[in-house]
Amino acid sequence: MFALHVKCPHCFKNLMNSKELIDDHPSIQLNVSHGDYHGTIWMSAVYGSYSYTMTFEIPDGEIAEFFCPHCGHSLIGDVVCPECSTKTVKLELEKGGFVHFCPRKGCKGHLITFDSRNSLIEEAYKHYQYMEPEED
Template sequence: MFAIDIKCPYCQRSLMNTTEVIDKHPSIQLEVVHEKHHGIIWLSSVYGSYNYKITFNIPDGVTAKFFCPHCSEELLGELECAECGEKMVRLMLEAGGYVHFCPRKGCKGHYIEYNKSETLIDEAYKHYPYIDSEE
């Protein structure tokens, strides 16, 4: 697992919050709406982690809506979740490409796409130093 930096695909502003740390990394801050509830959610920026903090409770199995805290655009993408079929939330990677996650609470569906395949390798090298096995 490695940490990713995220920005809004509409206004291009960073969605990273350095004061709300999750899994020892800055969190991804989004606005979240469910029925009459409107609040903030902070997601772990560690790809593959499902840890988060939220200002209100969302029941399991319920689909929430996610918005940019800067431009208020809904972050719904076109991809469907392979796990449950919901339309996935789409966020832009600072390094280029997108990360998608399912907006249904409890669903583990997520997907990452890079503009270039070597970007994934570059990101891994930044976060995991090379260790020579002969040392």
């Protein structure tokens, strides 16, 4: 497991919050809405972790909308969730490529994509800290 550093794919501003730690790392801070509820979510930046805190609750199975806290742009991308086929949320990796996660509460679908024109996988291994998975 490794910690991601992400930015908005539209305004390119940093989405990391060093004051709200989750899994002992700065969290990813986004605006979120569902129905009439609007608030903030802080998600773990550790790839493969599903830890988060948010300002309101969303019922299991419901799809939330995610927005950049800086520019307000929707973060829904074109990649579909490998688990449930919902369009995923798309965040840009600081060093190139994208992380995608499912906006459906309870779905664990997520993936990382890289631009094949660059040697980004090699750069990811150099840049992102590897962490041993915790034993259950």
